[in-house]
Amino acid sequence: MAAAPLYCVCRQPYDFNLFMIECDICKDWFHGSCVQVEEHHAADIDVYHCPNCHPIHGPSLMKKRKNWHRHDYTEEDDGRRPVQAGTAVFIQQLKTRHFPSAEEIVVRLLGSHVTWHYLETEGFQYPIIVEDMEGLGLKLPPTSFSVRDVQHYVGGEKVIDVIDVARQADSKMKLSEFVKYYYQPNRPKVLNLISLEFSDTKMADLVKVPDIAREMSWVEKYWPHDSIFPKPFVQKYCLMGVKNSYTDFHIDFGGTSVWYHVLWGEKIFYLIKPTKTNLELYESWSSSANQSEVFFGDKVEQCYKCVVQQGTTVLLPTGWIHAVLTSQDCMAFGGNFLHDLNIGMQLKCYEMERRLKTPDLFKFPYFEAISWYVARNLLKTLKELREEKCQPQGYLVEGVKALISALKTWLRRELTAPNSEIPDHIRPSLLIKELSWEIRHLEAQEEDSSKAVKSQGNASFSPERHHQARKVARRFKDHHRRYHHHLQHQHQYHHEPKLQSNLDILELHTREVLKRLEVDPLKEQDSDAGSKVNRTFKKVVQSSATTVDGNHDNALRLVLCNGRIVCERLRLGNRVLKAERDEALPCQQHHISPEKPSSCQQVKMEAGLQCVARVTHHAELRIKLTNLSVLKKKEKDEEGEKDKEEQIESSDSGSSEEEECEMRNSGSQHKPLKREHPSSPSRVPEGGAVTQGTWSSNSAVCVSSTTVAVEECLCTDSSLSSVFHPSKRHTQNSSPISNQATKGKRPKKGDATSKQRLSKLMKMSTHTRLLL
Structure with missing residues (x-):
């Protein structure tokens, strides 16, 4: 192995940490400290002669100053070059x-x-x-502390970095040389020392x-303390x-x-x-x-x-x-x-x-390394704050977000340009993942709280919100008054109300009953399109006769008038139907126990249609709804939907045709149909109460659903009444609702035949898409 070349008068190998200058004659390199040449002086030398060449070729040649506004003061001053900083x-x-x-x-x-x-x-x-x-x-x-005192505490041999201000260039020199320069009466240059870090010296x-x-x-x-980096x-x-x-x-x-x-x-x-x-x-x-x-x-x-x-x-x-x-x-x-x-x-x-x-x-020094340490400690801080249910400061959250982005960038950079400052005992990917989770958790909490504060603030301070709330309150009040006040106390409208369809009447009543009963969501029997129209219901088994007796305001009377169905809600009590006089009672929640699905759906539907066919053009239907859910259709605007509801007074005479239908469905000696369940329910006791395990005696259509847990019964009222002007109606209670009370009576002379009534009802069913 060849020996390293030797340089300078000291014949030492080249050291890149030490300043060296080349002789322009012999081309040898010399340490500045060995030949008494300072680094900042080297820039002023035009031709350098080493100590060996100096006796032969003379002293070194220095550069001549030609301007005072350029870093290279040897440039010709023609007045066209701009002034440079530091000159x-x-x-x-x-x-x-x-x-x-x-x-x-x-x-x-x-x-x-x-x-x-x-x-x-x-x-x-x-x-x-x-x-x-x-x-x-x-x-x-103290203020008497001098530059020489600095040299005393730090040491004159310490190599420091100084700035040649006129050239804005860095150079190295010993502290003792700078002190010597500082105390010169005439300083040839302006040198600035700004990077003397003394934490490892006595002056610390x-x-x-x-x-x-x-x-x-x-x-x-x-x-x-155990970091691998200094x-x-x-x-x-x-x-x-x-x-x-x-x-x-x-x-x-x-x-x-x-x-x-x-x-x-x-x-x-x-x-x-x-x-x-x-x-x-x-x-x-x-x-x-x-x-x-x-x-x-x-x-x-x-x-x-x-x-x-x-x-x-x-x-x-x-x-x-x-x-x-x-x-x-x-x-x-x-x-x-x-x-x-x-x-x-x-x-x-x-x-x-x-x-x-x-x-x-x-x-x-080691900026990226300390950033990883900071990320680890900030993660610990965020976890502690979350456990204590304390919100971190905003500057800390924003800082962690910026830190996560930087750490991801550095981690990707390691794949292409490895220069790792990642501490060995830190798992960078896991650390970034955990920090990101903490930030997402904080953002979710902040979003929830901001929504709550925003909604509360708008409701409290926004005049528009106040106006809108008052408008909604008035609409709700009108709706409440329209459906819960006695019909005889209603005033005539000043304009012609918008006509309601048959389906709208049923829908409005259904929604009212739902609000009073607070029932569970209704489930459809099938998901196909046919189930949306032909919805099947199960019969209701009331948990208590007393509960049902106190909630008779769920009855709806449907009257066919001039080819349209109009509705009048009546209260059932003491075996009679009488018009509502007071506002509706608070809703009572019923606990319904569903029956098992019946296997006689088709036969019951046919029997129900036969009974409906015998109902006259004054047919009155009463629907008892329990456990209904929110219907799919959005609730239409309540304003402008009021109809002039004709008030119907129940008369003492009834329809024998309907009574025979009721006797056939709920007589004391009921004979089950072919596909009906063997254990036929008994009739309804007088007084309107239905005991647990019984069926409503007025059922016209009753179809069991095998997939839905809710139960419903579509019923027809056996009592009929003529249409009178509200001022001429009787105030007495209507005839008792009992199959025995009307047994044996026949339709009055001149009433429509069963065939005609059936034809009208079938047409109505087709247009309104309602299965009766």
Whole structure:
């Protein structure tokens, strides 16, 4: 194996961490520290002669300055090239510029007021200035602390990064060399030291970070002691700048927030809000080729000037774009920290750094690794809040959402460009899944609560809602009055009401009974189209005769008049039908016990049709409905549907034809039909009560359903009455409803024949799609 080549007068292998310069004569490489050449001086050398070539070829040749407004001061000054940032001309122009005062945006507070509770409540969106550090928890050296003292505590051999302001270029040098430069009476260059992190030095004991920065810092809160990655040290920086030092517009790495304290001297901050537009302009400006020739403050709407004097502390929020000018020699202390209040903005800044291909040296150390640690701890926090039934803060929910999106992006990136910062003991896919579930759960709760609050707020405060509610109340009141007040007390309408169809009359009555009985949903026998029209019902077995006797207001009288069916609801009681005089009684809930399905459906339907055929044109039907469900048709608008309902008074005479039908169906010695169940139900006792296990004696059609648990009986009334004017009707009760009371009577002379009545009813059944 060949030996590594040796360089310099020290004959050591090449070390990329050390600055080296090439001799233009012998082409050998030399360490800057070995030949007494500093890195920032190397840019000023035009031709370099090493110590070996110096005796023969003379000293090195230096570049000649030809301008004061360009980074390359050897360019010819023809007046056509723009001024670049950091040059002497630029600094002079910057001092003469006018900027709006930062008092419009900064928040001035006492040190004791800058607490976690305050920032969590009020937010951390604008810079905070504290003129007296008392109450901040900040500890600093005295104002007599000097640059030499820094060298004493940190060590002169520490290599630091300095900025050549005129060229806006970075270079490395030892701290002892910078101290030597600082105390020169005539400084040949403007050098700025802003990146001396001293957490691992003796000077760390002299400085204590403000309490708020330590409490909020992700590194302090979430970084585990057993992490495989080295802990980031970004909390303690010493900034030593000479007069006219300038740092161009930038966002601190990783979108971190910053605390600054000017120990002595003065600094001027130029602040720009991190709005969406400004961030887009900043990214475009940073990636442009002529970045140094354009003052970014001129591209945005507002750029504020903030002068920070000795003894003042500044807290700069996440993402703020800022430039800094050192108006006089200054020493300041500061630090960076990530926190929970602005997670989304921090992630945006980090992704912007990636797009701009920022070197790792100027990025937050292990930003992705600490983000995974934070995600794990935030998941634990969300779980605890959910178990305690507490709602997390809005900023935390939004931050977790942004973090989930970033983690997914990083996880996909690992497949194509492995550069993993995922801790070994974290399962990334499971962590993302659990965080996403917690967010979905919170969103569902938030949506439910917002709907409830919205509906309550609209009902309480919206005048339109009040008007609509009153309108609905009036409609309901009219509906209640129309169907529950006595028909004799109704007033004549001022306009002709809309005529109701036969099916509408039955539907309205059915809905009323449903509301009073509070029955279970009705189930159809079949799912085919025929079952929608020919609905079959089962007979009802009442659980208590007393209950039925107290609920006789469920009767409906149907009267055929001029080829149409009109309805009149009557109350059944004490073996007679009498017109309603008072408002309907409160509904009584009945407990119905269904019977077993019967096997004689067809025979019963035929027998029922034969009975209906004998009913005269004054046929009156009474329907007893129990356990009905909400019908499929939506309830039509109740307004304008009132009909002039003719009131029918029951007469003492009845139809013998109907009585014979009733006797045939419910006589004391009932003979079952061919396919009827052997155990035929008994007749109804006088008084209208139906005991458990009996059938209604007035049934005209009764069909059992084998698939539906609800039961219903379609009944016909045996009592008939003539149509009188309401003023001429009798007030006495109608004749008893009993097969024995009307047995043997025949139809009056002149009434229609059974064949004619059957023909009319069949036509009506065809048009109304109603099976009787």
